[in-house]
Amino acid sequence: MINDNGIVVVAGATGNIGGKVVAELLRRGHRVRGLTRNPERARLPDGAEVAVGDLADPETVRPALAGASALFLLTYDAATGAPLRSGPELAKVVADAGVRRVTTLWGGETGPVEQAIADAGLAQTTLQAMEFMSNTLAWAESVRAEGVVREAFPEMRSALIHEQDIAEVAARTLTEDGHAGRDYVLTGSEVFTYADRVRVLGAGLGRDLRFIELTEEQARERMRQAGYSAEAVDHVIGWHADPPREGYTVSPAVEQLLGRPARTFAQWVAEHADAFR
Numbered sequence: 572m573i574n575d576n577g578i579v580v581v582a583g584a585t586g587n588i589g590g591k592v593v594a595e596l597l598r599r600g601h602r603v604r605g606l607t608r609n610p611e612r613a614r615l616p617d618g619a620e621v622a623v624g625d626l627a628d629p630e631t632v633r634p635a636l637a638g639a640s641a642l643f644l645l646t647y648d649a650a651t652g653a654p655l656r657s658g659p660e661l662a663k664v665v666a667d668a669g670v671r672r673v674t675t676l677w678g679g680e681t682g683p684v685e686q687a688i689a690d691a692g693l694a695q696t697t698l699q700a701m702e703f704m705s706n707t708l709a710w711a712e713s714v715r716a717e718g719v720v721r722e723a724f725p726e727m728r729s730a731l732i733h734e735q736d737i738a739e740v741a742a743r744t745l746t747e748d749g750h751a752g753r754d755y756v757l758t759g760s761e762v763f764t765y766a767d768r769v770r771v772l773g774a775g776l777g778r779d780l781r782f783i784e785l786t787e788e789q790a791r792e793r794m795r796q797a798g799y800s801a802e803a804v805d806h807v808i809g810w811h812a813d814p815p816r817e818g819y820t821v822s823p824a825v826e827q828l829l830g831r832p833a834r835t836f837a838q839w840v841a842e843h844a845d846a847f848r
C-alpha cells in the first residue's frame with residue numbers, strides 16, 4: 572500500500588539543510604516528522620514530530636516511516652564521515668513502509684543509497700545541490716579575528732547555492748507529482764572564484780578582507796585537524812582541485828522549479844553578516 576496522507580519524514584532534520592526543509596514544509600502546512608539519532612538533543616520547530624532512527628542501521632528507521640508518504644533522505648553518515656553503505660536495506664524499509672515519494676540530497680556524487688532506492692523502483696527525485704553558500708561560515712572565525720580568508724585552489728569556480736533554495740525545491744518535490752525519476756542539478760545564479768566570494772563578503776560586511784592561499788597539503792591538514800575522515804578529505808580536496816562542470820555552471824533548475832531567480836550570495840551575506848562580525 573502506498574501512503575498518501577501527507578506525513579513527510581525529514582532525515583537530517585537537526586542539520587543545516589534538513590532543518591530548513593522541516594521549516595519550509597511546516598510553513599506550507601504539511602505534517603512533518605524529523606528523524607534524528609539523538610532525540611534528547613534535537614530541537615525541532617513547534618509542530619514537527621521527532622522520530623528516532625539511524626540511516627546506517629535501517630531497521631531502526633522503520634518505526635519513523637510508519638504511515639509516511641514522503642521521505643527527505645541524506646546519503647552521508649556523520650558517524651563514519653563517509654557515504655552510507657546501507658542502501659539496499661534502507662530501500663527495503665522505505666518500500667515496506669509504502670512511502671510514495673523520496674527526495675534524496677546527494678553527497679557530491681551518486682552513491683549506493685540513490686542507486687538502491689532507484690533499483691527498488693521507488694519514486695525518487697535526486698537533488699544534486701552543488702556547493703552550499705553556508706560553507707562560507709567556515710571563514711567566520713578568521714574573518715572576525717584577522718579579516719583573513721585562507722583557502723587552497725584560489726581559482727576554483729563555484730555556482731554556490733543558497734540553502735533556502737534547496738529547502739524550497741525539496742518541499743515541492745516531496746509533496747508534488749511530476750518529479751519522480753528526475754535528477755535536478757541545483758546551483759545559484761552566479762559563478763564565483765574565491766576572490767569574487769571574498770570581495771562580496773567584504774562588501775557586505777563593509778570591510779576589506781585579505782585572501783591567503785594555502786597549499787593543498789595545508790588544506791588537507793586543516794580538514795584532518797577538524798576531524799574529517801580520510802575519505803571526506805579526499806572527496807573535498809578532489810572536488811576543489813578539479814570540480815565537475817556542473818559545479819561551476821549555472822543551472823536553470825531553481826528558477827524553473829520555484830518560478831523566481833535563485834537567491835544571490837550578496838543576499839546570503841546580508842542574512843549572515845553577524846556571524847562574521
Ligand SMILES: NC(=O)c1ccc[n+]([C@@H]2O[C@H](COP(=O)([O-])OP(=O)(O)OC[C@H]3O[C@@H](n4cnc5c(N)ncnc54)[C@H](OP(=O)(O)O)[C@@H]3O)[C@@H](O)[C@H]2O)c1
Binds near residue numbers: 676
Ligand atoms: N556542504 C556542501 O557544499 C554540500 C554540497 C552537496 C551536498 N552536501 C551534502 O549535504 C548533506 C547535508 O548537509 P548539511 O549541511 O545539512 O549537514 P549537517 O548540518 O551536518 O546535518 C547533517 C544531518 O544528518 C543527520 N545524520 C547524519 N548521519 C546520520 C545517520 N547515520 N542517520 C540519521 N541521520 C544522520 C544528522 O542528524 P542527527 O545528528 O540529529 O542524527 C544531521 O542533522 C551532507 O550530508 C553533505 O554530504 C553538502
